[in-house]
Amino acid sequence: MRKQLVLQPRIKETGLQLIKGYNFAYLDEGTKRMIRRAILKAVAVPGHQVPFGSREMPLPLGWGTGGIQITASLIGPDDILKVIDQGSDDTTNAVSIRRFFTQTTGVRSTEKTWMATLIQTRHRIPETPLRAGQIIIFQVPIPEPLRFLEPRETETRKMHGLSEYGVMYIKLYEDISIHGHIATAYMYPVMVHNRYVASPSPIPRFDNTKMNRMPALQLFGAGREKRIYAIPPYTTVKSLDFEDHPFEIEKWDHCCALCGSGESYLDEIVTDDQGGRLFVCSDTDYCQERRAVGHKGSLPDAVKMAITRVKRGD
Amino acid sequence: MYVAVKGGEKAILNAHELLAEKRRGDLSVPELTVEQIENQLPLAVNRVMTEGSLYDPELAALAIKQASGDLIEAIFLLRAFRTTLTRLGVSLPIDTSQMTLWRRISATFKDLPGGQILGPTYDYTHRLLDFSLISDSGDRENDRVREITSTPLKEAVPRVLDLLNREGLIETAASEDKRNVGDLTLHPLQIPTNRDLRLQNLARGDEGFLLGLAYSTQRGFGYNHPFVGEIRFGEVAVEINPEELGFLIEIGEITVTECQMINQFKGSATQPPCFTRGYGLTFGHCERKAMAMALLDRSLRCHELGETVDSPAQDEEFVLMHNDNVQASGFVEHLKLPHYVDFQAELTLVRNLRSGVQQEKAEEEGK
Numbered sequence: 001m002r003k004q005l006v007l008q009p010r011i012k013e014t015g016l017q018l019i020k021g022y023n024f025a026y027l028d029e030g031t032k033r034m035i036r037r038a039i040l041k042a043v044a045v046p047g048h049q050v051p052f053g054s055r056e057m058p059l060p061l062g063w064g065t066g067g068i069q070i071t072a073s074l075i076g077p078d079d080i081l082k083v084i085d086q087g088s089d090d091t092t093n094a095v096s097i098r099r100f101f102t103q104t105t106g107v108r109s110t111e112k113t114w115m116a117t118l119i120q121t122r123h124r125i126p127e128t129p130l131r132a133g134q135i136i137i138f139q140v141p142i143p144e145p146l147r148f149l150e151p152r153e154t155e156t157r158k159m160h161g162l163s164e165y166g167v168m169y170i171k172l173y174e175d176i177s178i179h180g181h182i183a184t185a186y187m188y189p190v191m192v193h194n195r196y197v198a199s200p201s202p203i204p205r206f207d208n209t210k211m212n213r214m215p216a217l218q219l220f221g222a223g224r225e226k227r228i229y230a231i232p233p234y235t236t237v238k239s240l241d242f243e244d245h246p247f248e249i250e251k252w253d254h255c256c257a258l259c260g261s262g263e264s265y266l267d268e269i270v271t272d273d274q275g276g277r278l279f280v281c282s283d284t285d286y287c288q289e290r291r292a293v294g295h296k297g298s299l300p301d302a303v304k305m306a307i308t309r310v311k312r313g314d
Numbered sequence: 315m316y317v318a319v320k321g322g323e324k325a326i327l328n329a330h331e332l333l334a335e336k337r338r339g340d341l342s343v344p345e346l347t348v349e350q351i352e353n354q355l356p357l358a359v360n361r362v363m364t365e366g367s368l369y370d371p372e373l374a375a376l377a378i379k380q381a382s383g384d385l386i387e388a389i390f391l392l393r394a395f396r397t398t399l400t401r402l403g404v405s406l407p408i409d410t411s412q413m414t415l416w417r418r419i420s421a422t423f424k425d426l427p428g429g430q431i432l433g434p435t436y437d438y439t440h441r442l443l444d445f446s447l448i449s450d451s452g453d454r455e456n457d458r459v460r461e462i463t464s465t466p467l468k469e470a471v472p473r474v475l476d477l478l479n480r481e482g483l484i485e486t487a488a489s490e491d492k493r494n495v496g497d498l499t500l501h502p503l504q505i506p507t508n509r510d511l512r513l514q515n516l517a518r519g520d521e522g523f524l525l526g527l528a529y530s531t532q533r534g535f536g537y538n539h540p541f542v543g544e545i546r547f548g549e550v551a552v553e554i555n556p557e558e559l560g561f562l563i564e565i566g567e568i569t570v571t572e573c574q575m576i577n578q579f580k581g582s583a584t585q586p587p588c589f590t591r592g593y594g595l596t597f598g599h600c601e602r603k604a605m606a607m608a609l610l611d612r613s614l615r616c617h618e619l620g621e622t623v624d625s626p627a628q629d630e631e632f633v634l635m636h637n638d639n640v641q642a643s644g645f646v647e648h649l650k651l652p653h654y655v656d657f658q659a660e661l662t663l664v665r666n667l668r669s670g671v672q673q674e675k676a677e678e679e680g681k
Contacts, residue, residue, distance in 0.1 A: 052502060053502060054502065062641070062647070063648050085652065086652050090323075123656060179667055181666075183663060183667065185656070185662065202653075203655075204655055205659065206659070224644060266658070282655055
């Protein structure tokens with residue numbers, strides 16, 4: 001109760017109200033403790049999927065409940081939360097999850113990557129490098145990297161136990177023999193700490209390199225599948241590949257039309273039905289920060305304003 | 315020029331308002347009360363309580379109202395509320411042989427102690443639309459019916475399978491371990507699992523999914539020779555035994571439907587031929603669900619009974635991992651969320667693959 005009173009001034013700024021009748025961050029303290037125990041185990045065994053007693057949340061399973069439960073078990077009154085989906089703070093599900101935490105905790109939220117203590121994400125890792133002390137929480141639909149090669153949990157558990165990852169390498173090899181290169185675009189499997197093959201969640205393989213020796217703690221929550229796994233700070237994370245076919249990331253022939261960045265992951269925007277295309281940063285915060293310090297893309301300013309307005313939902 | 319899912323906060327709020335308006339419908343029609351739903355749509359309420367795993371007819375009715383009659387949405391609402399509840403204690407197993415019966419039928423014996431009681435059932439109704447129900451005049455008719463049978467059978471009626479049991483013709487249902495029953499709602503389901511957790515899982519499972527799988531066993535995909543030993547529906551007492559008191563307290567009554575299937579078992583090297591059981595139990599009156607559950611309980615016991623395993627309904631991982639409609643609808647419907655980052659990755663990949671193929675073709679033609 002005391003916590004809530006202290007926090008009310010912050011929630012006022014957002015125009016939202018604390019939801020009454022529920023504990024801080026919705027989950028009861030016993031459940032939070034259970035989740036934190038699973039997280040500790042996951043951190044101790046990097047890349048290993050730890051089963052946990054996932055609860056039904058007021059948001060649908062498959063819509064980020066694993067990440068939400070991790071965030072709920074970790075968040076404290078002094079945290080600053082950032083929630084993104086597809087790299088953007090303003091996509092509907094990111095808005096919905098942020099509202100949920102604002103209304104159940106009253107904690108501050110931000111769009112700025114550097115300012116956040118907790119970052120819950122779906123499908124992206126921010127372009128701005130994360131620093132020590134931050135925690136990035138991934139929403140994971142299918143935690144098992146071997147699932148589409150072997151649908152049975154009873155089998156995949158054994159395969160992980162024995163480090164039996166031959167099928168995965170065969171799949172990658174078959175890609176190379178058919179296409180000349182590995183044909184996995186997102187959810188590209190990684191080897192964590194030289195022991196467990198893990199799913200990076202459906203991030204584009206562009207983001208895989210950011211996972212290696214990241215100073216921030218990476219936590220992965222799969223609510224529907226009831227699994228948590230983790231990559232502790234500065235852990236070696238290697239995307240699976242072959243010596244003669246090294247791992248490669250996506251490249252574009254374009255730069256961001258808004259900020260001119262040639263190093264960010266780009267969203268493709270269809271501008272008309274005549275094949276018109278535009279490429280802009282998927283990470284909206286990164287793009288804005290760059291423009292704020294004077295970087296410019298190829299688009300005329302008037303068009304830029306219009307796109308920014310639509311992207312921000314004004 | 316650019317319409318994206320990036321609509322944000324305002325769009326969500328507007329959607330919620332529009333939803334509330336749609337739910338209420340035409341304002342000239344009186345608003346539906348939760349009490350009306352609880353009383354006049356009891357079978358919907360029962361399904362929501364069963365699959366929502368919470369016995370509370372009023373809240374189930376509220377959920378149905380809030381969900382505009384979408385029962386899976388209502389089940390989700392009830393589940394999300396249920397997880398926030400504190401567990402005050404664990405009741406003793408309910409004793410369905412002491413049930414106050416509304417209905418009790420057996421398909422295996424013509425007559426038996428306690429008799430056959432049809433009770434409130436749609437079984438022998440002719441499915442003709444009753445146009446008199448369009449107007450309110452149906453009420454008078456119902457008053458007359460209510461006078462005929464409005465009291466359940468008070469005295470205890472023995473269960474059919476207990477009668478068979480005396481002859482040793484059917485396996486005993488007693489579990490070796492009555493204290494350490496797992497709890498699916500607190501711990502993740504680990505496959506392979508045991509019958510206690512399997513039954514819990516089936517009890518929460520989607521009626522339609524279980525029905526279809528149960529049907530598949532009847533059509534030869536894991537056939538197990540079923541007979542309805544007994545279906546009973548009525549009220550049972552819920553008792554707790556608080557440690558600090560040391561005696562039983564009845565905390566209330568709940569309505570349940572129980573189905574016991576009798577299935578043939580040809581015997582094995584260690585066991586003589588006998589009948590085996592499949593068990594189904596639901597809150598309220600959910601007979602179809604209880605029967606489907608009993609058929610699947612039996613088909614999933616294939617390993618224990620040394621039967622050949624070759625059908626979906628015998629595959630524990632397949633049945634248990636996919637029957638929960640809250641999980642299934644969540645994941646199927648999450649495809650509505652934006653996926654343009656992964657789609658962009660796929661686009662880039664497919665373009666690369668295609669340009670590779672086109673290049674090869676061009677080179678070949680050039681030769």
